[in-house]
Amino acid sequence: MAINGILPLWKEKGMTSHDCVFKLRKILKTKKVGHTGTLDPEVDGVLPICIGNTTKVAEYITDQGKTYEAEVAIGFSTETEDATGQMVEQNSEDKKITRGQILAALEGLTGEITQIPPMYSAVKVGGKKLYEYARAGIAVERPLRKVQIDSIELLDDAEEWAGVNIHFRIRIKCGKGTYIRTLAVQIGEALGYPAHMSQLTRTESGKFKKEDCLTLAQVDEIAQNGTIGTVLKPLAYGLAEFPLLEVQPENFFAMKNGQVLPVHPLLESTKFVVFTISGEPFALYKKHPDKAGKMKPEKMFGLPTEDEV
Template identity: 35%
Template sequence: MNSGLLLIDKVQGWTSHDAVARTRRLAGTRKVGHAGTLDPMATGLLVLGVNSSTRLLTFVVGLDKEYLATIRLGASTTTDDAEGDELTRAPADTVAGISAEAVAAGIAALTGDISQQPSAVSAIKVDGQRAYARVRAGEDVQLAERPVTVSSFELLSQRSVDGFLDLDVRVNCGSGTYIRALARDLGAGLGVGGHLTRLRRTRIGPFRVEDASLLDQLDVAAEIISPTDAATRLLDRLDLTEQQAVDLGHGKRIEVIAVPVLRGPIAAVAPDGRLVGLVEVRGTTAKSILNFPADEPGAATTALQPSGESA
């Protein structure tokens, strides 16, 4: 059974769980997980871990992300997207009177380090139960605001549609940011209401949707990113001697001489290219904090070379 990461371009209507279930069948293993969900309405990049590489997903979850979205100004909904029931609708002439300067100011106010109240239909747990499940059960759920980072919020184009104003935007943001909430808050700030009609995730850290595959075209063996390739895109790298690789595999500390300044867990790689594990360096010694099995097929192979674009 292969180990590694898979990049999936999720289609509209599928849940993240659907994608995981399909990949389990294609990969021939139950051990498949994902690094962050996408709503059924949304499309785009899902990063899946297979077998031992599910342990690398921890380092994917918190990465920054990029989205392309369409925000509809002029109406608010119960879910802050097009799948919810309409709550309010602004008069068409009021929407038509929104100036470009007002839109720009509203976007600027939602850029940077901001405080955001997640949508009530998010997957955040409230007393052990998902918020969206409580909403579906008829509860009035109000989630606490939390700090998030929106590093860029760019207006790409806009158009009038049936009394609404549709904005096509690109958002780069930190983990935990809800694009639906940006749509809601932009519409509220302009006094007309707002919600999402389209959402596509195009990047998670170093991984881009251009390198992803649709599930009905996925060839797991050909497209899986090896543990070494995946780990060294996510973490700093330490190249080992053969003896160091053996010693780490046996749980021994190793001496590391002239080690550059390395951050956090480090991917330790054997001379044959195999990911031995993740190590922690203190002073001139390193110890393993997570070992990877040497006997998984493809453990020392590479696939899907980096796109070369910055994260």
């Protein structure tokens, strides 16, 4: 029996995203398993996993907004910008930082901001990943990136922090491509001190929240009970941020054959429109890049069959 659906997985610390995929392939006895964006081994949190035909929507889940809870450590910076790296700069003086100063720093980093990706990251420059250059001791110019920070909330209640090393927790809602460890460094810069990210948890990924998630052990138990279908979300769940429209009978054969059609008005305000048959995704359309007033298919989806979970 084919397994299709989106699994809201809670990735535990010490595992890579690929480790999770490898283990799930064995648990579910299927090869068609893919994650929706990597989490570093020391980061735990929400990691939606696409299984079977839902791997077609993995990229759209990856593009959706994320929510993180992080601890910012003020006092020293590291080569990796998190707690796993070697110290590169330290300020050993006693510090006093007020709540107002932190809130001002967070406000200044809200909205569209510019980041320089960490050297220890998978961003490619000249066909090689930055961490490959870093491990070889080669300095390269890193590309500037624009990222969207929707909000940053200070989670601690203190009015003042004092000491050589200061820690406080924040909650970040952000768009695709944001490096939270780089954001921690930027917060430190705004406060006038070297800093790094000392802990990170992803609490939301698109529509998926912490309370929706299962651990690998829980998935294994459910799979052995033969009830894995009860915890999987349908393909449409991964496309929920886009408008859903039922296919009109006169357009069915044209869409089935992937033809270009007159543009739908909704595409003036959204990137994609999902056309459905009996509520099930059938075709994902976008504005035609070259033909004004037209739209073209971005992706086609098959309808579920009776042997699917």
